[in-house]
Amino acid sequence: MIPLVTGDEPLAQLFIRAGCPVCHTIPGIAGADGKVGPKLVLGETGRRRLADPNYRGQATSVHEYVIESILTPGAYVVPGYPDRTMPPWYGQKLSAAALDKIATYLETLGTDAPPARP
Numbered sequence: 001m002i003p004l005v006t007g008d009e010p011l012a013q014l015f016i017r018a019g020c021p022v023c024h025t026i027p028g029i030a031g032a033d034g035k036v037g038p039k040l041v042l043g044e045t046g047r048r049r050l051a052d053p054n055y056r057g058q059a060t061s062v063h064e065y066v067i068e069s070i071l072t073p074g075a076y077v078v079p080g081y082p083d084r085t086m087p088p089w090y091g092q093k094l095s096a097a098a099l100d101k102i103a104t105y106l107e108t109l110g111t112d113a114p115p116a117r118p
């Protein structure tokens with residue numbers, strides 16, 4: 001497999017190469033103003049997803065929820081957004097290091113804490 005990213009890229013590059021900005025608005029990432037999926041402010045929304053009685057996934061932390069959302073988008077479909085729209089193949093295209101870096105950044109967004117340094 002040819003990974004889209006290795007995880008060594010600067011954070012903005014990592015998101016752009018993976019294509020997330022096409023569908024998601026991501027605070028702090030220039031040009032990431034997509035509207036197909038929810039704005040990625042998991043520091044604010046992550047806990048709410050896990051507390052949703054309809055949540056059936058395996059994640060026990062926001063960090064795990066972000067990774068689960070990327071690897072198995074159908075595990076929890078954010079209300080108001082379409083299922084089967086986020087690509088299901090990221091698990092084959094993103095390294096573990098890249099996933100971890102993405103989750104570490106996204107879980108800080110929407111909180112008062114400063115975002116993780118890229």
Ligand code: HEC
Nearest residue numbers: 018019020023036037038069073076077078081082085086
């Ligand atoms: C083709 C459009 C598309 C692309 C590309 C895409 N997503 Fe998504 N994403 C969606 C949609 C639509 C949803 C909401 C439905 C769902 O939960 O599956 C979503 C949901 C999510 C969620 C859950 C958000 C929440 O508020 O609970 C996360 C996290 C996420 N995406 C991260 C990413 C990351 C990181 C990338 C790039 C590696 C990415 N997405 C690429 C469309 C996309």
